[in-house]
Amino acid sequence: MSYRLLYPLRTYLVVSGRLGEEVNVMAADWVMLMSVEPFVVGVGVSPKRYTHGLIKRYGEFVVSVPSTDMVRDVWIVGSESGPGKLAKTSFTLIRAQKVGTPIIREALANLECRVIDSLNYGDHTWFVGEVVAYSYREEAFPGMVPSLEAGFLAHLTRNKFATFEKRVITP
Amino acid sequence: MSYRLLYPLRTYLVVSGRLGEEVNVMAADWVMLMSVEPFVVGVGVSPKRYTHGLIKRYGEFVVSVPSTDMVRDVWIVGSESGPGKLAKTSFTLIRAQKVGTPIIREALANLECRVIDSLNYGDHTWFVGEVVAYSYREEAFPGMVPSLEAGFLAHLTRNKFATFEKRVITP
Numbered sequence: 001m002s003y004r005l006l007y008p009l010r011t012y013l014v015v016s017g018r019l020g021e022e023v024n025v026m027a028a029d030w031v032m033l034m035s036v037e038p039f040v041v042g043v044g045v046s047p048k049r050y051t052h053g054l055i056k057r058y059g060e061f062v063v064s065v066p067s068t069d070m071v072r073d074v075w076i077v078g079s080e081s082g083p084g085k086l087a088k089t090s091f092t093l094i095r096a097q098k099v100g101t102p103i104i105r106e107a108l109a110n111l112e113c114r115v116i117d118s119l120n121y122g123d124h125t126w127f128v129g130e131v132v133a134y135s136y137r138e139e140a141f142p143g144m145v146p147s148l149e150a151g152f153l154a155h156l157t158r159n160k161f162a163t164f165e166k167r168v169i170t171p
Numbered sequence: 172m173s174y175r176l177l178y179p180l181r182t183y184l185v186v187s188g189r190l191g192e193e194v195n196v197m198a199a200d201w202v203m204l205m206s207v208e209p210f211v212v213g214v215g216v217s218p219k220r221y222t223h224g225l226i227k228r229y230g231e232f233v234v235s236v237p238s239t240d241m242v243r244d245v246w247i248v249g250s251e252s253g254p255g256k257l258a259k260t261s262f263t264l265i266r267a268q269k270v271g272t273p274i275i276r277e278a279l280a281n282l283e284c285r286v287i288d289s290l291n292y293g294d295h296t297w298f299v300g301e302v303v304a305y306s307y308r309e310e311a312f313p314g315m316v317p318s319l320e321a322g323f324l325a326h327l328t329r330n331k332f333a334t335f336e337k338r339v340i341t342p
Contacts, residue, residue, distance in 0.1 A: 005307055006204055031203075032180075035292045065177070076342075119299075124207070146327055167334075168331045168333060
């Protein structure tokens with residue numbers, strides 16, 4: 001469990017599949033920026049996950065930013081497997097701008113990604129995606145700076161989550 | 172600035188170089204797990220950074236976990252370039268267990284990494300490192316679960332940082 005030394009980590013949602021065909025959502029802590037220009041992100045997904053097959057198949061995924069209001073649904077999609085769990089959530093999956101994978105209407109932001117590479121150094125595949133479109137709630141990112149009022153979610157372990165103090169720390 | 176849609180992100184310190192030769196420390200938000208077993212992490216570093224040359228040269232780096240108590244020093248090493256800035260900080264650089272790069276005594280945890288790959292999809296190099304040794308403060312990670320009392324640091328933008336509420340959220 002030594003990987004917990006980098007925690008708490010932000011928790012995101014990864015949407016995979018294609019609207020009208022098959023869609024899945026998982027919770028993912030292993031999401032990171034890899035380049036600003038072009039805008040590239042990486043996502044770590046275990047080959048055991050249903051999402052893994054869908055990203056491989058469609059070559060696209062969406063990274064969605066949940067808030068603390070969505071923690072129950074984050075937990076459902078993080079702890080159960082396969083698209084059947086989606087019926088238990090209140091996620092609204094809607095058409096994205098540039099990819100076939102849907103975005104989540106309730107999310108604070110949605111990043112639409114096309115896979116440009118995939119790597120594996122052990123037990124997770126690291127999918128590298130170019131962000132081809134994005135959308136977000138202006139109140140969560142006023143002036144493109146995240147607002148501490150937005151309730152950004154982080155993960156401690158299992159079903160334990162956290163959020164940020166509404167206090168900016170300056171050196 | 173659309174990359175800010177994944178923020179706030181945790182802020183870490185990346186130590187590079189070799190004790191007794193040349194050492195540098197930078198602040199880095201782009202740090203992520205890539206595999207549990209083997210224990211592999213990735214770090215995004217701009218080729219413009221002094222740290223980039225040192226990691227290339229020595230093939231090793233250390234990821235250190237700062238606390239809110241260290242935010243002034245985090246800001247110094249995040250906003251100034253080159254090893255000269257280290258004299259302005261109160262970091263104590265001490266010998267690591269398995270790599271020539273030193274660890275930071277004041278940090279909540281130190282992950283000693285050997286570079287196993289490096290990738291570039293745009294304006295940052297993504298150094299992939301196998302964690303060959305680590306050390307940590309037991310009080311910050313009791314039972315290897317991060318404690319919200321530890322003052323883990325996150326980054327909003329420029330000189331604006333944040334930390335977590337001392338409240339565990341359960342779905």
